[in-house]
Amino acid sequence: MNKISxxxxxxxxxxxxxxxxxxxxxxxxxxxxxxxxxxxxxxSKSQEILSLQNEIITPLxxxxxxxxxxxxxxxxxxxxxxxxxxxxxANRLDAAFLDYPKEINEMWIxxxxxxxxxxxxxxxxxxxxxxxxxxxxxxxxFHLLINELLVIQSDLLGKSSSxxxxxxxxxxxxKVEIFVSLFLILLFSLITGYLISNKIxxxxxxxxxxxxxxxxxxxxxxxKANKIDLVSHDEFNNMANMINANVExxxxxxxxxxxxxxxxxxxxxxxKSGNLGDRLTKDTDNPALSExxxxxxxxxxxxxxxxxxxxxxxxxxxxxLLQQSKLASMGEMIGNIAHQWRQPLAQIIAIFMNMKVTxxxxxxxxxxxxxxxxxxxxxxQYMSNTIDDFQNxxxxxxxxxxxxxxxxxxxxxxxxxxxxxxxxxKVEFEVLDKLSILGHKNEYSxxxxxxxxxxxNILLEKEIKNPYINIxxxxxxxxxxxxxxxxxxxxxxxxxxxxxxxxxxxxxKTQGTGIGLYMSKNIIEKNMQGYLNVKNTQDGACFVIKVExxxxxx
Numbered sequence: 001m002n003k004i005s006x007x008x009x010x011x012x013x014x015x016x017x018x019x020x021x022x023x024x025x026x027x028x029x030x031x032x033x034x035x036x037x038x039x040x041x042x043x044s045k046s047q048e049i050l051s052l053q054n055e056i057i058t059p060l061x062x063x064x065x066x067x068x069x070x071x072x073x074x075x076x077x078x079x080x081x082x083x084x085x086x087x088x089x090a091n092r093l094d095a096a097f098l099d100y101p102k103e104i105n106e107m108w109i110x111x112x113x114x115x116x117x118x119x120x121x122x123x124x125x126x127x128x129x130x131x132x133x134x135x136x137x138x139x140x141x142f143h144l145l146i147n148e149l150l151v152i153q154s155d156l157l158g159k160s161s162s163x164x165x166x167x168x169x170x171x172x173x174x175k176v177e178i179f180v181s182l183f184l185i186l187l188f189s190l191i192t193g194y195l196i197s198n199k200i201x202x203x204x205x206x207x208x209x210x211x212x213x214x215x216x217x218x219x220x221x222x223x224k225a226n227k228i229d230l231v232s233h234d235e236f237n238n239m240a241n242m243i244n245a246n247v248e249x250x251x252x253x254x255x256x257x258x259x260x261x262x263x264x265x266x267x268x269x270x271x272k273s274g275n276l277g278d279r280l281t282k283d284t285d286n287p288a289l290s291e292x293x294x295x296x297x298x299x300x301x302x303x304x305x306x307x308x309x310x311x312x313x314x315x316x317x318x319x320x321l322l323q324q325s326k327l328a329s330m331g332e333m334i335g336n337i338a339h340q341w342r343q344p345l346a347q348i349i350a351i352f353m354n355m356k357v358t359x360x361x362x363x364x365x366x367x368x369x370x371x372x373x374x375x376x377x378x379x380x381q382y383m384s385n386t387i388d389d390f391q392n393x394x395x396x397x398x399x400x401x402x403x404x405x406x407x408x409x410x411x412x413x414x415x416x417x418x419x420x421x422x423x424x425x426k427v428e429f430e431v432l433d434k435l436s437i438l439g440h441k442n443e444y445s446x447x448x449x450x451x452x453x454x455x456x457n458i459l460l461e462k463e464i465k466n467p468y469i470n471i472x473x474x475x476x477x478x479x480x481x482x483x484x485x486x487x488x489x490x491x492x493x494x495x496x497x498x499x500x501x502x503x504x505x506x507x508x509k510t511q512g513t514g515i516g517l518y519m520s521k522n523i524i525e526k527n528m529q530g531y532l533n534v535k536n537t538q539d540g541a542c543f544v545i546k547v548e549x550x551x552x553x554x
Contacts, residue, residue, distance in 0.1 A: 016192060020185045024178070041163045049156045055096040057149055063089045064142055067115050070122065071130045079122065086115070104152075107145045114138040205238060214247050256284045264296060271300065343415055343453065344379040350418060351376050360512050382415065385442050402550050403441040405473055405480050412448035413471070416456065425459055426468040433475035436550045439528040443546075447520040447532070451484050451543045456486035458510065458541075479530070480549040483542055490536035499534065 066086040073079040090112060090347040097108045114137055121130035210228030228240040263281060284290055351372050358364050413427065419426055437444075453467065454525075464487060472483040491499060500521045522533040530547035 011449035013194065016189050020189060023169070023181055023185060030391075042160050048162060049153055052149065052153055052156070056093070057153070059089050059096070060142070060149075061092055062147065063093065063115070067118055067134055067138065070118065071127065071134055083119065089336045090115070100152075104145070104148055107141070107148060111138065111141040111145050114141055162359065175461050203237075207243070210240065210243060212389075213462070214243075214250075226392070230284075253284070264292075267296065267300075271303075272514065341383055341417070343449070344383050347415065347418060348379050353378075379415070382411075400439050401434050401441060402438050405437055405444075405482060405547075408441050408445045409448050409473065409482060411473055412452060414447040415449055416452050420452075420456060420469070423456070423460060424467070425456060426466075428468060428470045430470070430472045432473060433480075435475055435480040437480050437528070437547045438550045439547060440523075443523045443527060447523050447545065448482070450482070450516045450520050455484065455486040455541070457490060459486060462488055464488055475549065477545065478548055479546040482545040485537060485540060485542035489540055491534065491541050493536075496534065500532075 025514060063086055064221060066089065068081045068084055070079060070086070073082060093108065093112075097105045114133060117131050118130045118138060121127070207228055210226065213222065213226045217221045227244045355364070355369070356373055358368060410429070413429070417427070448471075454467050459469075466487075468487055470483075470485045472485075474481050474483075500517050521532045524530045524547065528547050530545065532543070532545055534541055534543050538541070
């Protein structure tokens with residue numbers, strides 16, 4: 001066994017494996033062919049049973065029901081419909097009974113003639129005769145025919161069961177043959193495989209132990225690796241000799257590499273302390289380490305110049321980032337203007353569509369036209385003012401005015417009122433105190449509008465039943481407080497601290513940019529020195545706007 005090569009040993013094992021697979025495959029194919037033949041017979045019988053049931057028995061019962069419905073039909077129109085349906089079923093049965101014995105076909109013809117007698121009685125208005133014929137002679141003939149068909153069906157079922165029982169018995173016999181064959185093959189395979197694998201494993205363990213010594217040497221656990229000694233003359237012996245030769249060479253190279261690494265470590269420590277004068281001097285036979293040595297020496301020579309270049313590049317990159325930041329601010333302003341214009345444009349389109357429908361229904365009046373023109377003019381005026389409002393937002397010296405909190409809220413609500421009504425969103429507007437504040441009215445209205453739009457979108461996305469938005473205005477100690485709440489289920493706790501960040505949005509990019517709440521918070525807190533916060537209630541989210549109330553000077 002020691003003089004047999006591993007290649008021959010593995011071929012022997014492979015031959016045993018092929019022999020085992022071939023034997024099992026032959027038996028499996030034999031079983032498969034037998035099962036296929038049995039299944040074909042059972043399938044054939046099942047198809048005959050299914051055909052008998054679907055093409056004969058079920059239509060017969062259907063025809064019987066139609067003949068009984070015929071005598072109970074209340075008028076000639078219904079009878080004609082039943083005549084037509086029964087004729088279709090009878091024609092199909094005529095074709096189906098041609099494949100059955102003559103006696104069965106004659107019984108069908110007799111039953112069909114009795115159905116025709118019922119029709120004749122009904123055509124002559126002799127309904128009593130039709131009823132008696134259907135419940136006596138026709139009924140008896142129907143049961144005789146069904147009983148014969150059930151006998152045929154039972155015979156087919158019996159044949160299928162017989163074939164199935166025979167197949168089960170044959171499978172038991174073949175199973176015993178397979179178990180015996182597998183036992184003999186496995187026994188032979190185990191004995192042969194044990195002898196071959198035991199020798200291979202022994203050689204592998206010897207090589208493994210030699211490699212373990214070598215790795216312990218590499219990890220500085222032992223001073224020198226031992227040689228691998230094998231008594232066999234197979235491939236493992238050749239492998240052991242090759243490993244021994246390489247280990248000796250590696251040991252010599254490692255000593256040189258360690259010297260170079262220590263030299264490199266000392267030079268890198270000098271670089272860390274700011275000294276660029278040292279160079280690597282130790283030599284090695286390792287090409288990679290030699291290349292590393294040259295690279296480190298070149299790096300030291302050019303490091304100072306490269307550091308200056310990197311500093312200059314960073315300064316240039318910072319200037320680019322500053323410019324990009326300015327462009328992003330401009331894009332943010334333009335995007336928010338577009339966001340504010342989207343709803344008024346949709347509202348104007350809705351006004352035009354409403355005017356067309358009103359005109360089509362001849363309800364177009366001068367008063368109605370004037371009303372719609374005023375609504376559209378108010379929307380376009382709001383759109384025109386939006387540009388100025390955003391200019392004021394970026395202008396710290398923009399003029400402020402004293403305005404009613406209720407009026408600013410109602411102006412914002414007007415923009416989305418028809419959309420909320422269309423989506424059946426109820427709005428509750430509760431004014432507990434009449435308050436005024438000093439600031440930018442249009443900007444304040446835009447904040448209210450943005451929060452209302454967000455609430456509407458959440459209610460629609462979550463398909464909330466009985467959706468509502470509540471606006472409450474009340475007086476605090478020093479502030480005019482506006483609370484806007486909904487029943488949209490609230491904001492996930494992980495998003496509560498992020499919703500006012502720029503570009504943060506939980507919606508798709510095509511539905512929002514994430515700038516709205518960020519801009520709203522800046523308008524309230526930077527331009528109006530107020531507060532804009534959000535919290536979750538039992539039903540949904542609640543936005544709280546607090547701006548210092550205006551008190552007249554006495």
